[in-house]
Each structure stands twice: as C-alpha cells, then as structure tokens.
Amino acid sequence: MTEHQPVTLYSGPITCLERDCDEYFTDNGEDANVDCCSHVTTEQACRECSTELPDETFDPAVPWPCPHPA
Template structure:
C-alpha cells in the first residue's frame, strides 16, 4: 500500500488556480464567451480552457505580458511514500 505525506509544512503552501488554453480564450475573445453582436454569453471560461490547482509557493512563475507558470507543483503538495517493511 502506498501512503501520501506532505513534503512541506502545509502552512507554507498556498493553493492557486492555473488556467491554460489558447490566448484568445484566456483573453475573453472566444466565440463561446461573446455573441456575434459582442454581448457576453454569461460563461466565465470557455470549453477550451482547463484549470488545475497548484501550489503557488513551490511552483515557478515568470512574467511577460502575462504571468506564466513554468513549473506547476500539484496542490496539495504531496509525495508518495512506501510503508516500512520492518517488523515490530
């Protein structure tokens, strides 16, 4: 059986939501977000955008015009461990 244990102090980790997809969708220019008349459809994110929870503390980011995640560390920040085989 495999257990998971935090790799860092949970208080030092901060959850953040990452959005990824085509630039026009992230900028709100997707056909699913506005009608032909330019009116909002009421949809927040189109079907072309995916989201994932990541650890904002341990992930790596860079900025240009947008802030990009260059290395996403999953949230919660866990690692798999195997139980000890020692007998008591």
Template structure:
C-alpha cells in the first residue's frame, strides 16, 4: 500500500531557460553576474535552474517523480482526503476505500500531534481519529464546478444505485 503522506501539494516552477523567466539573459556561470542573477530567485536542481519568479502550478512530487513530468495535484490519485477526480465521463458506482476524519485531524491540529506541553511531536504523520471507510466513488464526487475541497462522502451502503441493484424488484 502506498503511504498516503508521501503525496502532498507542492509548488512547481518553470526552468530559467524558458520564456517564463523574467531575468534574461542568463549570464555565464562562475562570474559575479551569475551570482547576482542566481540571487534574483533562481535555484539549481538536477536538470538545470528553476526560476522562482515563474510558478507553473501546484503538483504532486511523488507522482511527478514516478512519471518523470509534473503531475498536477488535482490528478494525484493518492490524495489523502479526497478521491481522485475522474476524467469528464459518467462516474462508476464502485466502492472506494478512503481515510476519513475531522478537518482538525487532517490539518494536524488535533491534540495527538502535540505533547502535554503543547510542543509538536516531530515525525508524527497521523492520529488515531482517522479511519477507513468504503464510499461510492460516483455519489461522493462533487458536482461539476464545485470548488469544495472536502466534498460530502456517501457510504457505499447508502449508494442509491447499489441499493436499487440489491432490492428484490431488481432481481
């Protein structure tokens, strides 16, 4: 099972060698001009230089590392608090196991993340209040255009389509 806490939103940036970097031209390396240019908000990484003045969006670092290209946070299938958003097509009524808990627990504000003195417990990734629940993937999706990050979840046992299929009249 994938550790859900490896997947978290992170800001991604365009490379300094793209048209999105406002600090052109790029000076020669190992010069005073290079040092001044780097101080404008550039950061070296394995494949080049990023321009921190050119954000390209919020992505999932874990999924991006697997695919080799930036995966937008909305496409991360391992988001811990919501089911993955599906492509625009008729959703399937199927069981989806998700972790559920209060917003206080997801935002690491519950008492279990702190010592009795109020200090944060380092390395603690979850509290005991989070539980697994089987929900209907179709019924739990937010309506088109909804910007609610925490949509209401419909338990699989409460799915109208599944209940209709199980009724004596359906058989």
C-alpha cells in the first residue's frame, strides 16, 4: 500500500512553467534565483488519491490534506 503524501502542483502560462518569463531573470539577464514567477500558482494534492497523467499532470487532483483515511 502506498502512503498518502502531498505533491505540489503548479499552474500558469506555459512560458512561466518553463521558466521563460522575464521574472526569472535580472535586468542583466542573469538568473533571478526565484522558485516561481508571480503568474504561477501552487496547490497541494494527495499523490496517492490523485490521478497522474502521462504528461505528469494530475486530473483529478484530491486536495491536501487528504480527506481519505490512511
């Protein structure tokens, strides 16, 4: 049996998810050392109860904390 564990899901424009947004870079073009730009949102889901698709997205995503008993 697999444990119920949280997984972070990211959503936003594809350019932002691929780190091609201007916010990932300084004015000099160097890495700005940020985890996500302001266009990306995150949410926690239960890895065990959510369905992972071949493209590594989850649909449907069961929110974390998981409502199902362990």
